[in-house]
Amino acid sequence: MSARIRILEAAERRFAEDGIEAVSLRQIAAESGQRNTSAVAYHFGTRAALVGALYEHRMTPINERRLEFLAAHPDPDVRTYVRALVEPLAETLTDAEKAGIPSWYLRFLAEAMRYPEYDPASVALERPEASSIRALISGLQRATRDLRLPPGVFAERMRLLALLVITSLADRERHPGTGVGTQTLVAAGAAILSDPQRHNLSDPQQHQE
Structure with missing residues (x-):
């Protein structure tokens, strides 16, 4: 395994367990087995x-x-798009x-969503490897068109x-064998x-109706 991959796996584990801002790059370098404590900065530059x-x-x-799932379902409905979102994760x-190995990716994602500067919705959505997410969003907009949802509500x-x-998946990752099942998440x-409710439920005026 390359030094770069060892650093990535150590960072994912520490970020998931301790928090993205709570772990120093030097700690990640040490945990990944790098003798040079500046190895993370050398390979990646910044946090x-x-x-x-x-x-x-x-x-x-x-x-x-x-992308393979979507290609195999050429006429998807809302549930199918949600399956494409949930099942690969x-x-x-x-x-x-x-494989008998632990995982930390879902807990890392849940942690990243707490920070605007790391939130996948703001920093990962336009990346090439997020092309399927962009396709899902466009597809869901088409699939829910008849609901006439305002853009903000969507x-x-x-x-x-x-x-x-x-x-929910981060909780399953943290406690293997428990938590919300995949099909329940899809439903x-x-x-x-x-x-079909089109109101913005965050609008306090609606609680007066």
């Missing part, structure tokens, strides 16, 4: 660049799985379990879906996006 490299490392195979857990629902999926996600 933000290291996070970006983690996205590339993990998202590339997930992106390929999603859930497979990272089952693949690790089959964006809120997509954010809620992302939080639901990532935090819940499809329900969130398919609800």
Whole structure:
């Protein structure tokens, strides 16, 4: 295994367990077995660049799985798009379990979503390895067109879906063998996006109705 990959795996583990801002680059270098404590800076430069490299490392195979899934379902509905979002992420857990190795990627994602500067929605969505996510968003916009959701409401629902999926899978990763099942996540996600209610539920005026 190359020094770069060892650094990425050590960073993912420490970020997931301790927090992205709580771990120094020198600590990551030491944990990855690098004698040079500046190895992370040498290979990646900054913390933000290291996070970006983690996205590339993990998202590339997930992106390929999603694209294959979408290609195999040429006429997807809302539920099918949600499956394309959820199942490849859930497979990272089952693949690790089959291999008898721990995983930290989902917990890393849940941690990254806490910070605007690391949130995958803002820093990873335009990356090449996120092409399937962009296709999913466009497809879901078409699939929910008849609901005539205002753009803001659609964006809120997509954010809620992302939080639901990532935090639920992170919980399963943290406690293997427990947590919300994949099909339950798919059903819940499809329900969130398919609800014909078009009101913005964050508007306090609506609580007076």
